[in-house]
Amino acid sequence: MIRDLIKKNRSYRRFYEDETIEPETLMELIDLARLSASAANLQPLKYILSHDPATNALIFPRLSWAGYLKGAGTPPRGERPSAYIIILGDTEISKTFWCDHGIAAQSILLGATEMGLGGCMIGAIDRDGLRRDLNIPSRYKILLAIALGKPKETVIIETVGKDGDIKYWRDTEGRHHVPKRKLDELILNLSYDRSAL
Incomplete structure (x- = not known):
């Protein structure tokens, strides 16, 4: 039932970091985003997938976690995400991304929840640092990051x-x-x- 899936789809910030997520799983989640609605059907979103510890270590410090928790929201070592999806807007397709990235992110997170995973949609990003660390070309606008893993909370x-x-x-x-x-x-x-x- 969709109601149960939505209730279970929370913003998780603690994970079993050693529980890996395979690239095929991330591709399945992106396929859900691909099949979702897009304003004027422009489909301007692109994705960076990370499931290896080295790339995850570059992404993690560029994200701000749970502002209301005053430092306690940042996952400690061993409880960090085991994968990330970075959602980008391709400015050569469109200059405006409307709510496409929100729709895509929700589709991804609902799919992850159905698979027994959890995640957190993050918009508080050091975009300049992330662009530099991941060598993201300037044509792509960094819109959202999704942290993924097996929930530990x-x-x-x-x-x-x-x-x-x-x-x-x-x-x-x-x-x-x-x-x-x-x-x-x-x-x-x-x-x-x-x-x-």
Whole structure:
């Protein structure tokens, strides 16, 4: 059921680093992104795949992890991702990428979740450093990074409290809590003049 898959698809930041992800698995995930919607069907996205420790070590320090956790969000050695997908926009195809990279990233993460993996979509990237380290040509805009691995943490969805605080947090047992607004808070019931229709 898609609802169960979405609930299980959390932003994981702790992984079993020694659990490898094969290149074929990453290719399957990119194929899901390839099959997903694209604005005007331009398909301007390109991908860099990393599953080896040397390349992963170049990518890891260029990403910022879990800003609300004040340093505790960065995975320690042994709990870092075992693979990454870097999503790029090819400016020779389009100058604007609209929401394509968000759609692609969600498809990738849902596919990873179905495979028993987990991941985290990261937009806080040292783009200049990553471009230099991975020798990314200037025609490609760095849009997102997706960290992937076998999750080593529990993520709990809960309702936003009365104080309205939406910041995620970790309890003393290391469980990651993610407050979500109630459904009825998200739906706007606007009044408008129906006679104008």
